[in-house]
Amino acid sequence: xxxxxxxxxxxxxxxxxxxxxxxxxxxxxxxxxxxxxxxxxxxxxxxxxxxxxxxxxxxxxxxxxxxxxxxxxxxxxxxxxxxxxxxxxxxxxxxxxxxxxxxxxxxxxxxxxxxxxxxxxxxxxxxxxxxxxxxxxxxxxxxxxxxxxxxxxxxxxxxxxxxxxxxxxxxxxxxxxxxxx
Numbered sequence: 553x554x555x556x557x558x559x560x561x562x563x564x565x566x567x568x569x570x571x572x573x574x575x576x577x578x579x580x581x582x583x584x585x586x587x588x589x590x591x592x593x594x595x596x597x598x599x600x601x602x603x604x605x606x607x608x609x610x611x612x613x614x615x616x617x618x619x620x621x622x623x624x625x626x627x628x629x630x631x632x633x634x635x636x637x638x639x640x641x642x643x644x645x646x647x648x649x650x651x652x653x654x655x656x657x658x659x660x661x662x663x664x665x666x667x668x669x670x671x672x673x674x675x676x677x678x679x680x681x682x683x684x685x686x687x688x689x690x691x692x693x694x695x696x697x698x699x700x701x702x703x704x705x706x707x708x709x710x711x712x713x714x715x716x717x718x719x720x721x722x723x724x725x726x727x728x729x730x731x732x733x
Contacts, residue, residue: 683709
């Protein structure tokens with residue numbers, strides 16, 4: 553394992569241990585995951601958190617402004633810890649490793665689900681069941697609202713991708729027409 557990967561795993565284990573000891577692992581894991589996806593999507597935020605010239609207290613102020621009343625104090629404190637150590641650029645990878653650790657601990661798989669709109673609880677439950685049947689594992693959903701998904705959902709469980717989007721269905725229909733035409 554390369555030094556960089558060892559560092560990522562070390563931070564992930566530290567965050568996991570703190571969240572688990574605080575009794576807030578599920579809540580913190582979900583909030584950190586959502587924040588990491590936001591960082592990946594929002595270039596300005598990513599640059600601010602990575603900027604070595606920007607002092608840590610300013611980066612913490614950005615976190616407080618974004619998450620102050622919306623995320624648990626544990627999640628915010630763990631993010632501040634990573635930022636204070638100058639690891640803002642590694643935040644998405646650290647959190648992905650944390651999510652994998654939590655899934656392994658609970659013998660489940662994590663599915664990243666992209667949908668155009670937030671999914672209702674019943675839809676989430678049915679989707680988790682279907683993905684569980686397909687993968688043979690208990691599946692925890694992490695839903696990311698992605699406007700580029702026009703309709704339906706795309707789910708990634710490990711290396712498997714389940715594409716139930718309207719775009720994919722149209723593509724399959726077009727291929728069928730070409731074959732039969």
